[in-house]
Amino acid sequence: MAQIRLKNVSKRWNNFVGVDNFNLDIADQEFLVLLGPSGCGKTTTMRMIAGLEDITEGEIWIGDRLVNKLEPKDRDISMVFQSYGLYPNMTVYENIRFPLKVRKVPQDQHHERVMAASKMVELDDFLQRRPAALSGGQRQRVALARAIVREPNAFLMDEPLSNLDAKLRVSTRAQIKNLHHTLKRTTIYVTHDQIEAMTLADRVVVMSKGLIQQVGTPMEIYDRPANTFVASFIGSPAMNLVHGNIADGVFTGDKIRIEGLSKATNGAVTLGFRAEDATLAEGQGQIEAPIYSVELLGEATMISMRVAGELVSIKVGKDYRAEIGDSAKFNVPPAACHLFDRTSGARIVAD
Amino acid sequence: MSYATLTQKRPLPLNLLISLFIILWVVLAAFPFFWTVWGSFKVEPDFFSRESWWNAIFGTYTQAQTGGTFTGDGYYGAWVTREFWRAVMNTAIVTVSVTVISLTLGTLGGYALARSGQRYAFWILIAALVFRAMPHITLVSGYLLPFFQLNIWGVLPTSIIVLVAINQPFTLWMLHSFFLSIPKDLDESAMVDGCTRFQAFRMVIIPVMWPGVVTTGLFSFLLAYNDFATTSMLLSADNQTMVPKISSFLGSVQEAGNVMYAVAAVVSATVPLFILVLFFQRQIVSGLTAGAVKG
Numbered sequence: 241m242a243q244i245r246l247k248n249v250s251k252r253w254n255n256f257v258g259v260d261n262f263n264l265d266i267a268d269q270e271f272l273v274l275l276g277p278s279g280c281g282k283t284t285t286m287r288m289i290a291g292l293e294d295i296t297e298g299e300i301w302i303g304d305r306l307v308n309k310l311e312p313k314d315r316d317i318s319m320v321f322q323s324y325g326l327y328p329n330m331t332v333y334e335n336i337r338f339p340l341k342v343r344k345v346p347q348d349q350h351h352e353r354v355m356a357a358s359k360m361v362e363l364d365d366f367l368q369r370r371p372a373a374l375s376g377g378q379r380q381r382v383a384l385a386r387a388i389v390r391e392p393n394a395f396l397m398d399e400p401l402s403n404l405d406a407k408l409r410v411s412t413r414a415q416i417k418n419l420h421h422t423l424k425r426t427t428i429y430v431t432h433d434q435i436e437a438m439t440l441a442d443r444v445v446v447m448s449k450g451l452i453q454q455v456g457t458p459m460e461i462y463d464r465p466a467n468t469f470v471a472s473f474i475g476s477p478a479m480n481l482v483h484g485n486i487a488d489g490v491f492t493g494d495k496i497r498i499e500g501l502s503k504a505t506n507g508a509v510t511l512g513f514r515a516e517d518a519t520l521a522e523g524q525g526q527i528e529a530p531i532y533s534v535e536l537l538g539e540a541t542m543i544s545m546r547v548a549g550e551l552v553s554i555k556v557g558k559d560y561r562a563e564i565g566d567s568a569k570f571n572v573p574p575a576a577c578h579l580f581d582r583t584s585g586a587r588i589v590a591d
Numbered sequence: 592m593s594y595a596t597l598t599q600k601r602p603l604p605l606n607l608l609i610s611l612f613i614i615l616w617v618v619l620a621a622f623p624f625f626w627t628v629w630g631s632f633k634v635e636p637d638f639f640s641r642e643s644w645w646n647a648i649f650g651t652y653t654q655a656q657t658g659g660t661f662t663g664d665g666y667y668g669a670w671v672t673r674e675f676w677r678a679v680m681n682t683a684i685v686t687v688s689v690t691v692i693s694l695t696l697g698t699l700g701g702y703a704l705a706r707s708g709q710r711y712a713f714w715i716l717i718a719a720l721v722f723r724a725m726p727h728i729t730l731v732s733g734y735l736l737p738f739f740q741l742n743i744w745g746v747l748p749t750s751i752i753v754l755v756a757i758n759q760p761f762t763l764w765m766l767h768s769f770f771l772s773i774p775k776d777l778d779e780s781a782m783v784d785g786c787t788r789f790q791a792f793r794m795v796i797i798p799v800m801w802p803g804v805v806t807t808g809l810f811s812f813l814l815a816y817n818d819f820a821t822t823s824m825l826l827s828a829d830n831q832t833m834v835p836k837i838s839s840f841l842g843s844v845q846e847a848g849n850v851m852y853a854v855a856a857v858v859s860a861t862v863p864l865f866i867l868v869l870f871f872q873r874q875i876v877s878g879l880t881a882g883a884v885k886g
Contacts, residue, residue, distance in 0.1 A: 292779050312782040325780030329798040339784040342794070386784070396783075 242393035249298035525569025665855030701766030719760035745827030769803030
């Protein structure tokens, strides 16, 4: 049983703020993803939970224990490192067995547990090799096996897939998801890849500059981004953000005019909509601009055009044909539009 | 590209020049040693002949004095008559102690400095570099009076302490850079896996560090083994190690045959080094080409 609670946790190095006033309750067995660009404090947060980084302020609770002052070994967690952190002088078998050995788990259980862990990550054929003789994906699986062999309270994973090639990343991602389902342990996963976050997470924490920007399920974060940072970070391509003015429910900007929006807000705002929500317009279009580029994706075509100074991406059917420079017209349904405050970037909640 | 193809591509004169240079270098480097080994089995009038250096090769006087072209007199004189074996024992005690103490302090200190994020770690290393750069004799001259006063001059432990002091900055630097080449993730995963900081050091880092420890250990060993300045100043005649002992053989030329004791002792002192380097050569090579410890 391990809920993890972070209360007002901060990390500062002299004047530099790494993590600022971080508050979060992580439920038992939850798969939580910390998502953000490099330097946003997500890895620091995880390292504070692991005990590898001192906590400047605040409290971290694992289960019902305050762990601020506990050594990493006493926190009953296990961690998968970005660079794997395998012991090069030990074989795969010895690597996986190491946590059992140092924690004085009775000898007679070792073999069984190592074999069970290695079976789970399909490493049976490599047990006698050394890490140097393994590929990146295999090394990653050794690191996973070493983390799961002890069945700790919680797993911490620090960008475990970022050193793998694209294809392996997809299969290992599925493996991690499956492991979490089988083992049912609290998992905290750090990544800068929003697709990993969307596919793996029960809940996503989007961070930027040491601050939590939004906490929510992947769908919440995708459908209702709390601010322009989250909107521009989540989704591929990111949400289109266009500056303009809204008055009486009508948003206007250079080459764009959308009617039927909320009448509660007036003045300068930022309008956001996703590439797939725009539709081709017959006759008069809400967006009307010359095409800047046409990209064929296979299952669809991506068109970009300059609207109100910003490059806006729009996804159209794969049969759509147009040349660069042609004028194109699109509609965006008002329900698919998001309004953000122009200065703070925060979402403007309708009603 | 293999060596063979490179050789074929070069013009012949260049190849000749390269070969000549290598041969010249080998001769320059190795000749004095072989000459000494050969000469150590002759008598003094041959090896230091005033008539002709052919005497050193053919052993004219050796034949005349002992009846054979080779003689073990130099070795007998040095080892038995002048008790060179005592010096060998002393050297063994000094070098082994210096190496063990230097490595113990050096691995612990080097690890701490490599993993410390504090700014003073840098200044400690700079200070170590300064002390390393000083001539060894500086330390000795400063110590002489206190050692006399404390009545600890002339004994082995005193010179061991001074040699460790001289050697420590170097071991600290060398081991520090070896530790830096080992990724921090290794310590951290060991600590998450259940080790204390010291267990991580002992069970995970040191096994990976082994080539570095061996290389540094060898350099410490050689420093103590070859040291003259400290041991000659700090050890009484009874407690001398090999190098000052050899020097004292040379220093009394009025006594016939003593120079040959020195020559024989020099050869005796070289043999262990060969054995040592041969024994540890794999670790030394991998230690000198460090960085081969990627996870």
